[in-house]
Amino acid sequence: MTSKKKILLRMVSHSELRKLFCSADAVCFDVDSTVIREEGIDELAKICGVADAVSEMTKRAMGGAVPFRAALTERLALIQPSREQVQRLIAEHPPHLTPGIRELVSRLQERNVQVFLISGEYAGFDETQPTAESGGKGKVIKLLKEKFHFKKIVMIGDGATDMEACPPADVFIGFGGNVIRQQVKDNAKWYITDFVELLGELEE
Numbered sequence: 001m002t003s004k005k006k007i008l009l010r011m012v013s014h015s016e017l018r019k020l021f022c023s024a025d026a027v028c029f030d031v032d033s034t035v036i037r038e039e040g041i042d043e044l045a046k047i048c049g050v051a052d053a054v055s056e057m058t059k060r061a062m063g064g065a066v067p068f069r070a071a072l073t074e075r076l077a078l079i080q081p082s083r084e085q086v087q088r089l090i091a092e093h094p095p096h097l098t099p100g101i102r103e104l105v106s107r108l109q110e111r112n113v114q115v116f117l118i119s120g121e122y123a124g125f126d127e128t129q130p131t132a133e134s135g136g137k138g139k140v141i142k143l144l145k146e147k148f149h150f151k152k153i154v155m156i157g158d159g160a161t162d163m164e165a166c167p168p169a170d171v172f173i174g175f176g177g178n179v180i181r182q183q184v185k186d187n188a189k190w191y192i193t194d195f196v197e198l199l200g201e202l203e204e
Contacts, residue, residue, distance in 0.1 A: 017190050018201055020171045026150040027108055028141060028169065029101075030157030031119035033178045036095040041075055047089050048079045098177055100195030107202050116144065118155075118165075137165040156198075163188060173198070 032039045045054035057075050081089075105115050118137050141153055145168060155162055155169035158176060163184050166172035174181075174188030177195070185191050192198065 014190060017171055017173075020152055021154055021173070021190075021198070022201055024113060024152040024154045024171070026114040026116065026144060026148070026152070027154045027156065028116045028118050028137075028144075028165075030137075030155075030159065030162045030175075031117050033158045034156060034162075034175050035098060035101050035117060037098050037178050038093070038095055039179070040095070041072075041079070043093050044081055044086065044089050045075070045079050047085050047093075048081055050078050054078055098195065100177075100199065104195045104199055107199060111202065114148070114150070137161055138168055141165055142168045158184065160184060 029035050042055050045051045054075050118140050152170045154171045155165045156173045174184045174191040176193045
């Protein structure tokens with residue numbers, strides 16, 4: 001993406017962002033701390049007895065202080081979860097949907113908007129996948145545009161890796177309903193803490 005287009009995106013007004021959101025043909029959501037309330041890798045760290053160290057690494061990674069791939073590799077090396085521990089996490093600590101997300105996704109789908117979940121967190125970590133590194137979510141969005149010919153894609157998430165996906169995403173909406181990443185709050189042109197705000201935009 002050219003520097004000129006990045007500058008133009010920064011100059012877009014809030015009202016224009018709202019119009020872009022309401023006319024998008026695809027919306028991509030981050031998963032941990034956005035679609036669900038928990039940060040999955042931190043919950044796994046609790047099961048494995050290394051919660052404090054991993055939580056601090058997560059804050060640094062999601063705040064953009066360290067490269068995403070390096071931070072995720074460090075955390076997984078520290079946790080070293082067994083299959084039994086992963087199964088225990090699922091059984092004892094099932095994820096909880098963020099309030100309003102179910103209604104928002106339903107409303108988007110009613111409008112024939114395609115909804116995608118893009119996560120770079122632990123799921124049998126595969127270093128070959130785009131989301132295993134910084135900039136990976138942007139690569140996924142670029143692939144979605146190339147494959148499905150979407151004209152306007154919105155990215156919604158809580159972390160720095162979500163924010164850096166715009167561009168190629170046409171709009172980024174920072175989400176702080178579960179945890180606030182200060183860098184994202186300070187730099188996102190549109191920042192929300194409740195999905196009700198987006199539902200309201202779709203109803204107008």
